[in-house]
Amino acid sequence: MEIPYTVEPQPETGLYNAKLGIWLFLASEVMLFGALFSSYILLRTGDPGFMTIPHDVAEALGLHGEAHRWSDELSVPLAFVNTLVLIFSSITIVMSWASLRLKEFGKFRFWLGLTILCALGFMGIKAIEYSTKFAHHLYPETSNFLGIYFTLTGLHGLHVVGGLIVLVYLWGPGSKMWKTAPQRFINRVETVGLYWHFVDLVWIFLFPTIYLL
């Protein structure tokens, strides 16, 4: 039994099944991150001390004088580098998809490999960030700002890891499909590409709202 429109687009919607599926999945993801961001807004506006480091904690961190903000504890340069890395990976994944459509499998592998490296780089920088926080005894329980920071960036990181697994699969064993069902393989790369763009987009919202504001 064959399910229709797994490869070719359905004439009415103009989409193959998986493409409609991934868009719907992304809609639910918008609701997930929408709820997370809304909670962040509500907690931040609901508590006047949300951003302020209590005096005793500031002392322990070696901060003196004026009131300090939690967001000052985050590393803007690292997050900025990470933003660039992710945006660059969005470009490379489009390049890998475009190369496939031009039937240049070697180039596809190169660009997808670069995307994977970007994802690994992002997670590496994330690990450095997290470990610095832990080294300073800054945990999710320390304050609600840090709780939000760890929860939101953690869930985003989880999405990066999830994408990474699929990217590695498509780069390695999954790429055999190029020989047997090329159009279907192109669709797969396109679908994961859509997801990947979404993950980047979430970060583009996370970076200013958590690190800069």
Added chain:
Amino acid sequence: MSVLEQPPPKAEDDVGHHDHHHVKEPFWRRYIFSQDHKVIGLQYAFTAMFFLLFGFCLMILMRWQLAWPGKAVPIIGGLLGETNAPGGIILPEFYNQLGAMHGTIMVFLAIVPLAVGAFGNYIVPLQIGAPDMAFPKLNMASYWCYFLGGVIMLASFFAPGGAANSGWTSYPPLSTIATQGQTWWLAGMVFLITSSLLGSINFIVTIFQLRAKGLSFMRLPFFVHSQLVTSFLLLLAFPPLEAAAIFQFFDRVFNTSFFRPSGLVISGEVLEVAGGGSPLLWQHLFWFLAHPEVYVLILPALGIVAEVIANNTRKPLWGYKSMVYSLIVLGFLSFVVWAHHMFLTGMGTTISAFFQTTTMIISIPSVVILSALFISLWGGSIRFTTPMLFALAFLPMFGIGGLTGLPLGLSPTDIHLHDTYYVIGHFHYVVAPGTIFAMFAGIYYWFPKITGRKMSDFLGKLHFWPSFIFINGIFMPMFIVGLAGVSRRLWDGGQEYSHAQPVLQWNAFMSICAFGLLISQIPFIFNLFWSIKKGKKVDSNPWQATTLEWAAAPSPPVGHGNFTEDPVVYRGPYEYSAPGAPDGYLAQNVPGKEG
């Protein structure tokens, strides 16, 4: 699990199917890790019915306690465990677990999986003329996520301190300091949310992409429309609860303060947390899911009832188009009414005014649909079959449930009624004699589709009439008790409160009706299993229905692939009493005059 004991849905029918390269799969691929929407539908059905019975039994224990507090539970009292019920007498802590788990199991593990997972899975692809769901593997994953979620929920009864005990709503800060069972509850919920996410994507894609040739949206059976809107609700409403569950998980496991305000005092001691959190935030996130969830519970039921009524009145649904548009409006509005559950939280009169206005507006499309169904009866030559009895009972029951909701939607009256038995009566009228009766209607109606045999009509009536009487005996007095102001969460049913004294006698009455309801399910359970083997054999279209699942596919269905040839649709779904039609009806797939 009963799913595994299910006889194969006529495996030999695979022979002669156009799909000759189809290799016979081993047993575990066909019936356990199956990717066929029909097998998955049955897996959902039997698992959900198990949970329906289980959740009902939890309620029976509660009803015993409410009617005769402090008396040992007879017969099974000794099995409840010394920590829960020493000497068979239910402890308050155990009662709280029963309450929380009854709600959770009934909503998330019984009714939604039955309405969407079982009926949706089995019927939707057949009704739209599709060979299967769009993503069979996801479909299988969806069932197994649900199954795992269910196992986690059941296992949580054996966690230290027992299962979750903070109500099915899990309000913080209570839930953030509750026993370990609450963490299990959160873990179980994550699986259930994943399951419904995968399922809803699958339904939407299937309905958009795989409709048969000629089956435009306004020719879809109403049931398919109801499943489509339901899937959108599940897709978009569940993620905020997932976010909330993650936050609560962090509060419980990593000691964060998302839902814990500063200076929280527990048993006379200030809780050592950072503070600054908002318990109200949980309520917003929870009800953002849980109000659309109410429509997830009711819409598939409306869909089933519409099918059964059109078929048994032998005439087209009255106002099919207005029903479809009302359904869509209902779907949209269900996202902007959630805070009517929170009038007493002190969120402010402006917000209350907004939400009571939207709540009043949402009653309009609901009334349109219900009225259309009532008017559909007018002038029909009604066949009082068993499914029709349940469908007919659904209409006034859902009506009572809906209308008693109006005083709860207005914040002045809600102040008195909030958290009383009146609320319990209200939503149980919607869900129990409402949705569950519609589920029964659906089971009796589609049973011949699944097995090629009919369920016994005599036993069906023996199931229907006592159930109908007893279920009203349980929920009608709740309005009286609730109006007297008795809280819904009291372990002793209100014995210690003077204002509850005049209505206390109803407790025993309601409990006896509940036991009666339990006994009335015996004919159904017997009928269900007996008819699989011994039921009267019927032809492919025993109800003389017009929709594709009956008209274009043999019953019981062929294996993978559903249709022996791709059906083509020529007209709308309910061409009953069509002038000049040979048997008085025109099936959707019969060529001829376009309708």
